[in-house]
Amino acid sequence: MASRAGKRLLTRQDWIDAALHALATGDVHAIAVDRLAKTLGATRGSFYWHFADRDALVTAALEHWERESTTALIPALDAIAQPVERLRVLFREVYEQPADAVEIALASAGDQPLVEPVFARVTKARLDVVRRIFLDLGLQDADADDRAWLVYALYIGHHQLARAAGIKALQPAQLDRLVELLTSPGARSAPPAAEPDAAAPGEGST
Amino acid sequence: MASRAGKRLLTRQDWIDAALHALATGDVHAIAVDRLAKTLGATRGSFYWHFADRDALVTAALEHWERESTTALIPALDAIAQPVERLRVLFREVYEQPADAVEIALASAGDQPLVEPVFARVTKARLDVVRRIFLDLGLQDADADDRAWLVYALYIGHHQLARAAGIKALQPAQLDRLVELLTSPGARSAPPAAEPDAAAPGEGST
DNA sequence: GACTCTCCATACAGTTGTGTACGGAAGGCC
DNA sequence: GGCCTTCCGTACACAACTGTATGGAGAGTC
Numbered sequence: 001m002a003s004r005a006g007k008r009l010l011t012r013q014d015w016i017d018a019a020l021h022a023l024a025t026g027d028v029h030a031i032a033v034d035r036l037a038k039t040l041g042a043t044r045g046s047f048y049w050h051f052a053d054r055d056a057l058v059t060a061a062l063e064h065w066e067r068e069s070t071t072a073l074i075p076a077l078d079a080i081a082q083p084v085e086r087l088r089v090l091f092r093e094v095y096e097q098p099a100d101a102v103e104i105a106l107a108s109a110g111d112q113p114l115v116e117p118v119f120a121r122v123t124k125a126r127l128d129v130v131r132r133i134f135l136d137l138g139l140q141d142a143d144a145d146d147r148a149w150l151v152y153a154l155y156i157g158h159h160q161l162a163r164a165a166g167i168k169a170l171q172p173a174q175l176d177r178l179v180e181l182l183t184s185p186g187a188r189s190a191p192p193a194a195e196p197d198a199a200a201p202g203e204g205s206t
Numbered sequence: 207m208a209s210r211a212g213k214r215l216l217t218r219q220d221w222i223d224a225a226l227h228a229l230a231t232g233d234v235h236a237i238a239v240d241r242l243a244k245t246l247g248a249t250r251g252s253f254y255w256h257f258a259d260r261d262a263l264v265t266a267a268l269e270h271w272e273r274e275s276t277t278a279l280i281p282a283l284d285a286i287a288q289p290v291e292r293l294r295v296l297f298r299e300v301y302e303q304p305a306d307a308v309e310i311a312l313a314s315a316g317d318q319p320l321v322e323p324v325f326a327r328v329t330k331a332r333l334d335v336v337r338r339i340f341l342d343l344g345l346q347d348a349d350a351d352d353r354a355w356l357v358y359a360l361y362i363g364h365h366q367l368a369r370a371a372g373i374k375a376l377q378p379a380q381l382d383r384l385v386e387l388l389t390s391p392g393a394r395s396a397p398p399a400a401e402p403d404a405a406a407p408g409e410g411s412t
Numbered sequence: 413g414a415c416t417c418t419c420c421a422t423a424c425a426g427t428t429g430t431g432t433a434c435g436g437a438a439g440g441c442c
Numbered sequence: 443g444g445c446c447t448t449c450c451g452t453a454c455a456c457a458a459c460t461g462t463a464t465g466g467a468g469a470g471t472c
Binding site: 027028029104105106107108109110111119120123124127146149150152153154155156157158160161163164165166174177178181184 | 233234235310311312313314315316317325326329330333352355356358359360361362363364366367369370371372380383384387390
């Protein structure tokens with residue numbers, strides 16, 4: 001890119017990358033203009049030329065993450081015709097990776113105004129992908145919803161658990177057993193959910 | 207408790223409760239002495255009499271949460287002899303509740319020095335409870351480990367997902383299908399793990 | 413009624429962060 | 443070779459937060 005006096009000039013993307021790196025090694029609060037400037041060897045004067053304020057940087061970083069981690073990956077997955085194979089590829093690409101630190105950082109910041117809409121979009125898009133897998137397997141709508149929810153909850157939980165318990169990644173044999181369990185007829189035979197009116201989670205026992 | 211000039215005096219527990227409430231509605235950074243003092247109608251002078259510093263409050267709050275949310279609940283669960291019923295009770299108590307906001311806040315702060323040891327202890331204790339259920343069901347060690355991991359990852363993921371996707375709680379019918387799926391022979395029939403060499407079988411369960 | 417202990421308010425110092433104002437250097441344009 | 447645009451450093455005002463020092467009011471004690 002452009003340079004001046006031998007020194008490379010910073011781009012908007014440089015700040016975004018630095019923000020995502022800070023997010024990965026910390027939390028949303030770690031995206032601090034002060035600290036980013038220090039790591040980039042610049043001052044806040046540079047930052048406020050590229051961005052209106054800190055919120056603009058956070059927003060741009062989240063949108064970048066949304067594209068890289070979700071939007072851009074879906075077409076390649078959908079191109080796989082066999083649903084079981086699609087699930088297997090998904091698991092292999094996604095469960096075997098070490099936990100995505102950005103994702104973990106965002107998961108708990110889901111109530112912050114800047115994070116919430118992005119995270120909701122990503123969640124919905126990913127759930128849709130998995131749901132289509134089970135629909136292609138012949139499951140009913142409600143069953144596919146349940147199963148997709150299960151798979152994705154598992155995905156999120158695994159990454160969190162991996163960090164807390166020090167488990168690095170799923171073993172291939174575990175993956176195979178997992179796919180087998182999830183694609184088994186199993187609970188699929190349940191009646192198409194004439195949901196009982198119950199589900200009054202009001203009482204909080206301990 | 208004690209009072210002075212009609213005004214109730216604050217206790218150590220008052221500050222801990224306020225800290226946990228702040229944690230539940232925000233993140234770890236939300237535990238700020240300044241703000242807590244404001245919500246309690248006191249000043250930091252009071253706080254620094256009860257606690258050495260902010261870290262002491264955070265530590266005390268985390269230990270309180272550990273007892274209330276895990277340590278104190280295990281004996282009652284273990285008292286249930288039938289493993290399937292134990293799993294069902296666990297799910298009913300735990301999955302039907304709205305997401306524990308403290309837990310979600312802590313999950314992503316798992317790398318912070320103050321949070322990490324507590325969260326690791328809680329994770330291990332809960333995994334042990336579930337693992338015992340599957341051992342009592344007759345599963346081999348490795349299978350019980352896998353299944354426990356699956357159940358607990360599901361638990362964590364469900365709560366996160368519920369917040370992101372706006373799902374409130376599992377319906378009873380979904381719960382039943384879930385228990386059925388998880389206790390089904392399913393992947394249990396997999397050969398007793400002649401793990402491919404790539405697999406370090408221990409997977410660091412401690 | 414002086415004395416002490418408990419609990420808290422006030423005041424101050426220091427740190428870290430945001431955002432703005434302004435100036436200035438480097439390089440392209442003519 | 444003046445001029446303008448791009449990019450960034452410096453300086454300042456301000457807010458939120460931590461931690462410390464100190465004093466003092468209330469209540470119990472003798």
